Amino acid sequence: MPRHQQPSLFKHTKSSQQGKSVSIQGAVVREVTCKSLLNHSSIGDYSFNCYTGCTNGCVYCYARFMQRFHPHDEPWGRFVDVKVNATDVLAKQLRRLTPGSVFTCSACDGWQSVEGHYKLTRRCCQMLLDAGFHLNILTKSELVLRDLDIFRGRDVRLGVTITTPNEDIARLWEPKASAVSSRLKVLKEAKAAGLETAVMFGPLLPEISDTPEVLAQLFSLAAKAGVDRIWTDTLNPRPRVWPSVQELLRQHWPKLYEHYRRLLFNRTCRAKYVDELDQRVRRAACKAGLARRLG
Numbered sequence: 001m002p003r004h005q006q007p008s009l010f011k012h013t014k015s016s017q018q019g020k021s022v023s024i025q026g027a028v029v030r031e032v033t034c035k036s037l038l039n040h041s042s043i044g045d046y047s048f049n050c051y052t053g054c055t056n057g058c059v060y061c062y063a064r065f066m067q068r069f070h071p072h073d074e075p076w077g078r079f080v081d082v083k084v085n086a087t088d089v090l091a092k093q094l095r096r097l098t099p100g101s102v103f104t105c106s107a108c109d110g111w112q113s114v115e116g117h118y119k120l121t122r123r124c125c126q127m128l129l130d131a132g133f134h135l136n137i138l139t140k141s142e143l144v145l146r147d148l149d150i151f152r153g154r155d156v157r158l159g160v161t162i163t164t165p166n167e168d169i170a171r172l173w174e175p176k177a178s179a180v181s182s183r184l185k186v187l188k189e190a191k192a193a194g195l196e197t198a199v200m201f202g203p204l205l206p207e208i209s210d211t212p213e214v215l216a217q218l219f220s221l222a223a224k225a226g227v228d229r230i231w232t233d234t235l236n237p238r239p240r241v242w243p244s245v246q247e248l249l250r251q252h253w254p255k256l257y258e259h260y261r262r263l264l265f266n267r268t269c270r271a272k273y274v275d276e277l278d279q280r281v282r283r284a285a286c287k288a289g290l291a292r293r294l295g
């Protein structure tokens with residue numbers, strides 16, 4: 001049986017008989033095919049995405065640039081295309097590619113909710129590990145814990161992204177991602193399973209999660225979780241990001257709107273900010289005894 005003959009969501013829904021898409025939890029899911037899955041990447045040697053679109057719907061997500069190449073009527077966060085032949089395509093690619101490090105995933109969360117049904121990221125991870133590739137995973141989804149059985153004892157670094165320690169604020173910026181406490185649980189269980197762990201603090205949100213107080217909280221969480229590697233990231237003025245960021249700011253932090261606009265679009269202000277933030281991050285890492293784990 002070809003690998004892509006996994007159970008389709010469409011068999012079980014009325015809309016599958018009527019059209020090519022189905023709406024699940026407010027997002028439109030489509031089954032598509034791809035020609036290539038594993039791509040060369042600037043983050044590690046390769047990256048792959050079994051899904052186009054990401055229902056986590058983070059307000060600052062730069063992957064929304066994908067809509068330029070794969071236009072959708074729905075806004076970012078409200079659609080996901082499932083590459084149902086992902087494992088077949090990967091199997092063909094693995095016959096000719098040299099093993100290396102694979103960033104998992106670069107333009108979606110590989111463990112967003114549809115992965116619970118399709119298990120495509122899981123199967124691709126298994127195939128990559130069997131072929132001698134190293135996995136560098138970054139996710140905001142607790143679902144990744146489902147796959148600890150295939151990661152245990154293998155060449156895997158399991159990381160989570162945390163933007164803020166505040167659950168309410170996280171819910172506003174990352175509406176459908178797992179709770180911050182669940183992401184910390186991922187770190188804890190991955191560590192207990194003997195995996196190398198990592199955390200990405202970012203994008204650090206100016207005046208919301210980039211203050212010395214919040215940075216101290218974040219690094220304290222990293223210390224408690226015994227994280228092996230820590231990265232940070234700034235909010236970037238990438239294409240299509242500003243409209244959603246400014247909308248959220250206008251609703252919840254109207255006084256910060258001008259501040260963000262300056263930091264994102266005024267080159268001098270931005271350069272100064274990036275430099276100051278870097279120093280603040282280093283001070284927080286030093287205080288938490290984690291300076292050497294900062295990547």
Ligand code: SF4
Nearest residue numbers: 054056057058061108
């Ligand atoms: S989890 Fe990552 S890819 Fe998904 S919406 Fe959030 S930032 Fe974008």
